[in-house]
Amino acid sequence: MGHDQLDGDAGPELVPGRILVGAEQLAERVAQLGVEITVDYEGRSPLLVGVLKGAFMFMSDLSRVIDLPVEFDFMAVSSYGHSTRSSGVVRIVKDLDLDLAGRDVILVEDIVDSGLTLNYLRRNLLARNPASLEVCALLVREDHSIDEAILRYEGFRIPGEFVVGYGLDVDQRYRNLPDIRVVETASGAEAAEAS
Numbered sequence: 001m002g003h004d005q006l007d008g009d010a011g012p013e014l015v016p017g018r019i020l021v022g023a024e025q026l027a028e029r030v031a032q033l034g035v036e037i038t039v040d041y042e043g044r045s046p047l048l049v050g051v052l053k054g055a056f057m058f059m060s061d062l063s064r065v066i067d068l069p070v071e072f073d074f075m076a077v078s079s080y081g082h083s084t085r086s087s088g089v090v091r092i093v094k095d096l097d098l099d100l101a102g103r104d105v106i107l108v109e110d111i112v113d114s115g116l117t118l119n120y121l122r123r124n125l126l127a128r129n130p131a132s133l134e135v136c137a138l139l140v141r142e143d144h145s146i147d148e149a150i151l152r153y154e155g156f157r158i159p160g161e162f163v164v165g166y167g168l169d170v171d172q173r174y175r176n177l178p179d180i181r182v183v184e185t186a187s188g189a190e191a192a193e194a195s
């Protein structure tokens with residue numbers, strides 16, 4: 001899936017439009033995920049691995065509703081080539097500080113779009129011999145193309161519209177919005193489908 005229409009300096013300015021997932025809905029779902037993780041990892045100290053930058057806000061809120069002695073680490077990746085389309089070839093811009101061997105790792109992602117980034121990251125992290133590796137994604141596209149079994153924890157299934165807010169950006173902006181919004185052009189037309 002690509003976001004070609006949203007790329008480049010030539011196109012119209014993209015701004016946040018209607019709310020797709022409101023702040024209250026986000027808080028409610030994140031709290032539920034926190035309970036699920038707390039129950040599933042009882043007696044253990046999972047290591048939350050956040051994928052920068054998009055997952056920072058979700059991971060911050062999620063960690064506060066997990067009632068376990070969690071640890072944190074972060075990695076930053078960038079997709080080769082296109083700014084908003086994942087090529088599946090991922091470059092690690094910042095690697096983890098901690099050793100994953102024997103750890104119960106929860107990979108925290110903002111959005112699984114095609115799933116190419118997630119597939120790459122899972123392979124990369126599994127090669128470091130964690131005791132377990134699960135995925136917690138805030139948003140998952142309805143038409144993603146990865147194995148459903150990989151998506152252990154997920155917040156919301158969303159259609160193919162490009163979204164911003166709660167950590168997600170368009171051209172590095174709007175990550176600080178408290179809700180998830182569909183982007184539209186400044187003139188009011190919703191941006192083209194993200195496919």
Ligand code: IMP
Binds near residue numbers: 086118163
């Ligand atoms: P994938 O490899 O196609 O699954 O792309 C995943 C990455 O693309 C996410 O981690 C985001 O950084 C970015 N992405 C995909 N869709 C959106 C969106 O609607 N808004 C902001 N970022 C997005």
Ligand code: MG
Binds near residue numbers: 052053054111
């Ligand atoms: Mg991302």
